Amino acid sequence: MTAQAPLDTGQWTGAEHIEIVERFVAHNYHPLPIVVARADGVWVEDADGKRYMDMLAAYSAVNFGHCHPELIAVAREQLERVTLTSRAFHNDQLGPMSQALAKLCGMDAILPMNTGAEGVETALKTARKWGYKIKGVPDGRAKIICCENNFHGRTTTVISFSTDPQCRDGFGPFTPGFEIIPFGDIDALRGAIDANTVAFLVEPIQGEAGIVVPPDGYLKQVRDLCRERNVLFIADEIQSGLGRTGHTFCCDHESVKPDIFILGKALGGGIMPISAIASSREILSVFHPGDHGSTFGGNPLACAVARKVIEILETDRYQSNAREQGDYLFANLRELKSDKIREIRGRGLWVGIELHAAAGTARQYCEQLMGMGMLCKDTHEQVIRLAPPLCISRTEIDWALERLTDVLA
């Protein structure tokens, strides 16, 4: 972790970095005032040499911990072989990665992209085309059902079905063809499906909404209803998938397989952006050369890292640690006697602590925790979100619990 000369900005203080970002970067985020300069496992170090525990893990993109040695090693090796070919040619990483990912998902095939939002766009395009070419929906009439308080990314089409006014304000006109129903309400879904409905897009646990877990049995009911009505069930597992909830997929908790998985974030091991949809050969057969694509989609560097990510997931090591440490974390949080806490929600190592309005904003608590050496992020004013790297140990959980107890009890 020694800085090499060309990368070294060690002569700048954290405050100077923040000032320069304020001046030269658009203000589309409001980060905590910490400047990370290096990281290892669950720990990060700021520009001034202070250490913090990372309880956000880049919104679950760093599920296996910062600078995971095996992931760094394959990335470094691939860097020196070939990094980009575009899909105009084949490369020797895309095939093996796709085979392994399809197997992990229990699916026939995948379509690789880069960011999560692109993965979602790809799933929406797949569903519409499937609707027209296979289901027989009249041209231009396809309807896709989504949930209130969803988060699926930031592109113009994806924000078209956001219910968060800030995500949409000033960005219209929007893409038509979406209907919004309440999350976790199977009757609402039954009522919304009509002859032109091609898909239901849902997060198995709503992340950005504040780690909202649907009622038990919901995903199974969704599965059955979608099958019965010939509607594609699309599970956005970009944040919930790849170990976070204690299983490879959040859908595994109800032993459910959607028609389309959307993956991203942790698939790139926190090193490269890579996303993908995974589905059946029949559904993916709607694509023909030239229909859809991406210059960087399926690039050999990202694929090499993703191959190793999949290999790591096949051991169940991180999923089982998420189950074990997650159960311990939840049990201890539930013991916390605090009149500030309204509800504790989540699964595995994915926790939302919702505060009463009178207790102040979650942001205030995150700032306080940062002062104590622990980084987490508020979501929606009242929810403190905890999502540490899945390699976190019992001792480190205890360390975090001490600090949470200090600020909440």
Ligand SMILES: *Cc1c(COP(=O)(O)O)cnc(C)c1O
């Ligand atoms: C993060 C996220 C996305 C968008 O991913 P980006 O890589 O930021 O485009 C989509 N869906 C869910 C559930 C997410 O958590």
